Structure formats: C-alpha cells, structure tokens
Amino acid sequence: MSTIQANAASDYATVVRERHSVRHYDPSAKISESEIVEILKEASLAPSSSNTQTWRFLVVNDDATKRKLHPIANNQQQVLDASATIIVLGDLEGYKEIGRINEDAVRKGYMPEDFAKQFTENSLKLYSGLTPEKMKSIVHKDGGLVSMLVMLSAKARGYDTVPMGGYNEQKLIEAFRIPENLVPIMLISIGKAAVPGRLTARLPIEDIVSWNELK
Numbered sequence: 722m723s724t725i726q727a728n729a730a731s732d733y734a735t736v737v738r739e740r741h742s743v744r745h746y747d748p749s750a751k752i753s754e755s756e757i758v759e760i761l762k763e764a765s766l767a768p769s770s771s772n773t774q775t776w777r778f779l780v781v782n783d784d785a786t787k788r789k790l791h792p793i794a795n796n797q798q799q800v801l802d803a804s805a806t807i808i809v810l811g812d813l814e815g816y817k818e819i820g821r822i823n824e825d826a827v828r829k830g831y832m833p834e835d836f837a838k839q840f841t842e843n844s845l846k847l848y849s850g851l852t853p854e855k856m857k858s859i860v861h862k863d864g865g866l867v868s869m870l871v872m873l874s875a876k877a878r879g880y881d882t883v884p885m886g887g888y889n890e891q892k893l894i895e896a897f898r899i900p901e902n903l904v905p906i907m908l909i910s911i912g913k914a915a916v917p918g919r920l921t922a923r924l925p926i927e928d929i930v931s932w933n934e935l936k
C-alpha cells in the first residue's frame with residue numbers, strides 16, 4: 722500500500738518511487754473539481770517550448786461522459802471507475818498566446834517590457850513558420866512533460882493515476898468534437914486505488930546511459 726497520505730507533504734523521492742500505474746479504482750472515491758484544478762495548476766508549472774504552454778485539458782468526470790469515453794479507450798475499466806479521466810490535448814495554435822503570457826510576466830515583474838515585446842515578436846514569427854509536423858512534435862513534448870507532472874502532483878496528494886495511449890484517436894476526436902488545432906496527447910485516469918499498482922522493472926542504468934558518444 723502507498724505510504725503517501727492525502728494532503729501530506731510528501732518528499733519528491735517518495736512520490737516518484739511510489740507512483741505506479743493503477744488500473745483498479747474505488748468507484749466511490751471522488752476527487753473534487755477544485756482539487757483537480759489544483760493538480761492541473763501545479764502540473765502547468767511544467768516547462769514548455771518558449772513557455773507557450775500548449776497543453777489543454779478536457780476532464781471527464783460525469784458518469785454519462787465516462788460511458789461515452791469507455792469504448793473509445795478500448796474498454797479500459799479505469800475510465801469508468803476512476804474519479805476522472807483527463808484528456809490531455811496539445812494546441813497547435815497555442816503559441817498565439819505568447820503575447821498574453823509575456824505581458825503577464827511583465828506585469829508581474831518577471832520580464833522587462835522591451836525584452837517581452839521582442840521575445841513575443843520573434844516567437845510568433847518562428848512558430849507561425851513551422852510545418853504542422855514540427856508543431857505536432859513540439860506539442861507532444863510539452864504535453865508529455867505536463868502529463869508527468871499531473872501524475873506526480875496527483876500522487877503527492879495521495880491519488881493514483883494511469884497514463885493511457887490505448888484509445889481510438891479518430892473516435893475520440895469525433896465523440897468529443899475536438900477541433901483540428903487540438904491534438905490528443907494521452908488520457909490520464911485519476912482516483913483512489915482499489916488495488917495497488919503492480920511493481921514494474923526498469924532496464925539497468927548502464928544499458929541506457931552513454932557518456933559523450935553513444936555506445
């Protein structure tokens with residue numbers, strides 16, 4: 722069983738070591754929308770390309786919508802039993818928010834005004850000239866980073882998660898009327914474990930690390 726209790730201040734190493742993908746949830750355990758917002762707010766502290774924060778979240782937490790998502794997510798039981806499933810999306814046009822983000826940074830005293838103006842101008846020029854493939858690659862990186870923080874932030878609060886790539890992307894887009902600018906990154910179910918996640922093995926570190934040139 723997890724040694725992490727809800728609302729306990731948990732140290733980073735414990736959170737990382739005790740996060741496991743959980744596929745069996747207590748259907749009676751509900752996470753409030755305000756707590757999910759807190760988790761997403763904390764996760765949004767993730768780094769992103771030029772701080773464009775291209776992630777968007779569609780949270781599925783009502784029973785009818787869970788039933789709609791279930792067959793699309795290969796009938797994975799966690800979609801029905803977890804408190805919520807977060808559809809993580811990447812916005813291919815998200816870079817257009819860069820001006821608003823930088824103006825906010827100026828107001829907060831994080832960035833000088835002339836630097837912000839130049840940064841915004843350069844970024845808009847750069848991102849608007851990228852191919853859709855390149856933009857997709859960027860939002861997938863941003864989306865992966867934020868997704869990891871969603872899972873760690875949830876664990877630090879005593880909740881469990883499982884990331885899912887097992888879903889029908891076309892059906893997801895149709896069923897949730899996801900517009901063309903939003904790319905599905907992954908689903909993350911979040912709730913209280915009914916059965917702890919299985920332990921999983923990792924490759925030996927020396928097999929995955931090279932120094933200065935690849936082995």
Ligand SMILES: Cc1cc2nc3c(=O)[nH]c(=O)nc-3n(C[C@H](O)[C@H](O)[C@H](O)COP(=O)(O)O)c2cc1C
Nearest residue numbers: 740741742744883884885886887888907918919921
């Ligand atoms: C991109 C991605 C897609 C995944 N898709 C699924 C999935 O569809 N269903 C599932 O049960 N687990 C899924 N997983 C969870 C992995 O199986 C799990 O992370 C891996 O076995 C390591 O276990 P751990 O998360 O407990 O450390 C996915 C993980 C990732 C990162």
